[in-house]
Structures are given as C-alpha cells and as structure tokens.
Amino acid sequence: MPKRLTADQYIQGLRAHDRLVLSRAITLVESTLPADQALAQEVLAAVLPHTGHSVRVGITGVPGVGKSTFIEALGMHLVDEGHRLAVLAVDPTSQRSGGSILGDKTRMNQLAAHPQAFIRPSPAGRSLGGVARATREALLLCEAAGHDVIFVETVGVGQSETAVHGMVDFFLLLMLAGAGDELQGVKRGIMEMADAVVITKADSGNELAAKRARVEYQSALRLFPHATSGWAPVARTCSALSGEGVAGVWEEIGRYLALTQGNGYFGQRRQEQNLQWLQHSIREALEERFYARPEVAARLPELQQRVMSGQQSAFAAAAELLGLDGGA
Numbered sequence: 001m002p003k004r005l006t007a008d009q010y011i012q013g014l015r016a017h018d019r020l021v022l023s024r025a026i027t028l029v030e031s032t033l034p035a036d037q038a039l040a041q042e043v044l045a046a047v048l049p050h051t052g053h054s055v056r057v058g059i060t061g062v063p064g065v066g067k068s069t070f071i072e073a074l075g076m077h078l079v080d081e082g083h084r085l086a087v088l089a090v091d092p093t094s095q096r097s098g099g100s101i102l103g104d105k106t107r108m109n110q111l112a113a114h115p116q117a118f119i120r121p122s123p124a125g126r127s128l129g130g131v132a133r134a135t136r137e138a139l140l141l142c143e144a145a146g147h148d149v150i151f152v153e154t155v156g157v158g159q160s161e162t163a164v165h166g167m168v169d170f171f172l173l174l175m176l177a178g179a180g181d182e183l184q185g186v187k188r189g190i191m192e193m194a195d196a197v198v199i200t201k202a203d204s205g206n207e208l209a210a211k212r213a214r215v216e217y218q219s220a221l222r223l224f225p226h227a228t229s230g231w232a233p234v235a236r237t238c239s240a241l242s243g244e245g246v247a248g249v250w251e252e253i254g255r256y257l258a259l260t261q262g263n264g265y266f267g268q269r270r271q272e273q274n275l276q277w278l279q280h281s282i283r284e285a286l287e288e289r290f291y292a293r294p295e296v297a298a299r300l301p302e303l304q305q306r307v308m309s310g311q312q313s314a315f316a317a318a319a320e321l322l323g324l325d326g327g328a
C-alpha cells in the first residue's frame with residue numbers, strides 16, 4: 001500500500017466510516033512534512049461540513065486512578081447502546097517508539113476490538129502545542145468518519161488539561177477516594193474545569209470511603225464560581241470493575257447536554273473554541289515562521305545571553321530580532 005492516499009481516497013474513506021482510512025488520515029494530520037500538511041488541510045476542509053455532530057468529552061485523572069478501565073467500561077456501554085466511540089489521547093511526554101502509555105490499545109482490549117470503537121494513542125515526540133493541534137484535527141476526522149462520541153484522555157497532572165478543556169464539551173475528572181488533592185497531584189485549576197468529578201474504584205470494601213469522598217468533592221465543587229453554562233458540577237462514585245455507576249456518568253453528561261443545548265451555551269462555547277483555535281493557529285504559524293528565519297536563528301543565542309546577563313532588555317532584544325525578521 002502506498003504511504004499516502006489521494007485527497008479523494010481519504011475523503012471517501014472517511015465518509016464510508018473506514019477505520020483504516022481514519023487511522024491513516026490521522027497519521028497525515030500528525031505529520032510535520034509540508035506536503036503532508038497541505039494534503040491534510042485539503043482533506044480537513046473537504047470533510048469539515050461533516051464534523052461537529054459528536055459529544056466531545058475530556059477525561060483526566062492521575063496515573064493509576066483507573067482511566068483506561070473506566071473508559072473501557074463506559075465505552076462498552078456506549079457501543080452497546082449503538083454509539084460509535086473514538087478515544088484519543090493527549091500526552092505530550094509520550095514517545096510512541098518507547099510505547100505510549102495513553103491510548104495504548106492493550107489497555108482497552110475489549111473496546112479496541114469492537115467495530116464501533118476507534119482508539120488512538122497520543123502523537124509522540126511533539127510539543128504540547130503540536131500534540132494539541134494534531135488531536136483537535138484528529139477529533140474532526142473522527143467526527144467525519146461517523147463517530148458520535150469522542151473521548152479525549154489526558155494524564156491529569158500538567159498543562160495538557162487546559163488544552164483538552166479547550167476542545168471538549170464536557171470535562172470529567174476521575175479521582176481516588178482516600179487521597180487528598182495534593183497527594184493526587186491534581187491542581188485546583190483542574191478541579192475548577194471539571195463538569196463532573198467521579199470517584200473511581202467504589203467497590204471491594206472501598207464503597208464507604210468513596211461515598212465520603214463524593215460528599216467532600218460535592219461541597220468543594222460548590223465553592224467555585226457559578227459557571228456561565230448554568231450547570232452545577234456534580235460528584236459521583238463508580239466502579240468500572242462491577243459496572244456500578246458507570247451508566248450514571250453518561251446520564252449526567254446527557255443532563256448537561258440537554259441543559260446547555262437548551263440554553264444556547266453549547267453552541268456558543270463551540271464557536272468560542274473555534275475562535276480560540278484560529279488565534280492559536282495564527283500565533284503558532286507566526287512563531288514558526290519567525291524562528292525558521294536563518295538571521296533570527298544566528299542572532300538568537302547571543303541576544304539570549306545578553307538578556308540573561310542584564311546587558312540588554314528583553315524588550316529591546318525582541319525588537320532587534322523582530323527587525324531581522326523583516327516584518328514577516
């Protein structure tokens with residue numbers, strides 16, 4: 001098989017819900033080669049009218065909280081209901097050659113084998129900005145290929161959550177009972193982004209602790225300023241092992257959608273997210289062009305030194321470099 005398909009082959013394959021073509025189209029948007037990028041943009045432009053019709057859910061939580069087990073349990077529930085699910089991962093630290101942790105197919109065996117599910121690990125070896133862009137484009141491709149529920153998974157300890165929050169409709173934070181936020185490395189900012197907090201592993205004698213944690217998180221969530229969506233974030237418990245509470249999480253997402261689609265917030269937020277991505281893309285392209293200039297690359301190290309040692313102000317150094325850029 002040739003490495004690349006033609007734009008038409010990608011477009012037809014996506015419209016035909018061909019998972020192999022979807023996988024190859026995602027590889028294309030992940031590529032940094034200019035020729036691939038041009039082809040990827042052509043494909044994305046053609047399928048754009050067929051995107052946007054899914055529920056986009058961000059799922060985060062520290063390693064070991066049970067993300068993959070939860071995604072497999074909820075995912076199987078969804079495909080049984082007739083949904084077509086795609087699971088994408090955002091993990092800027094992952095190296096695919098070294099075996100990406102997130103989205104690794106071996107973590108979700110049942111789901112990975114299901115014809116209505118599509119699982120994709122994080123693009124490897126890129127900056128957060130690069131990973132986030134590739135994931136957002138992959139999300140659109142999944143929608144074009146008929147997936148009506150998209151999960152975007154992230155590790156829950158760093159910057160990736162903000163990026164993921166900017167591309168989803170609903171943000172789910174998984175937490176363990178009996179461990180403080182500090183212990184779990186979850187930043188207050190991440191709690192603030194959550195539309196729901198789910199206490200995992202509420203089974204095997206852990207039920208009471210989970211219930212207690214749920215009450216604590218519920219009152220913690222009440223302290224945050226009221227969201228413009230009109231939605232009051234909820235805390236729940238679940239066991240991915242027994243299945244208890246898993247469907248309830250989906251029902252909660254359904255309630256959120258009914259509320260925000262009813263009051264117009266859902267569409268408004270999607271528009272805002274699109275606008276943010278435009279601004280983000282402009283910034284990224286400008287920066288890339290700037291640093292790619294040989295004059296800039298040649299002068300940069302010396303100016304960095306001068307700024308560090310206080311010989312020159314950061315502002316003046318930046319002005320000098322931007323002058324070299326010729327206003328590009």
Ligand SMILES: Nc1nc2c(ncn2[C@@H]2O[C@H](COP(=O)(O)OP(=O)(O)OP(=O)(O)O)[C@@H](O)[C@H]2O)c(=O)[nH]1
Nearest residue numbers: 062063064065066067068069201203204239240241
């Ligand atoms: N008792 C119990 N154990 C669970 C449950 N869900 C996950 N586990 C266990 O918790 C451990 C971590 O689960 P994973 O699903 O791999 O967790 P993860 O958050 O995806 O972890 P990473 O792959 O490291 O990011 C595994 O040993 C699971 O078997 C649950 O509902 N109940």
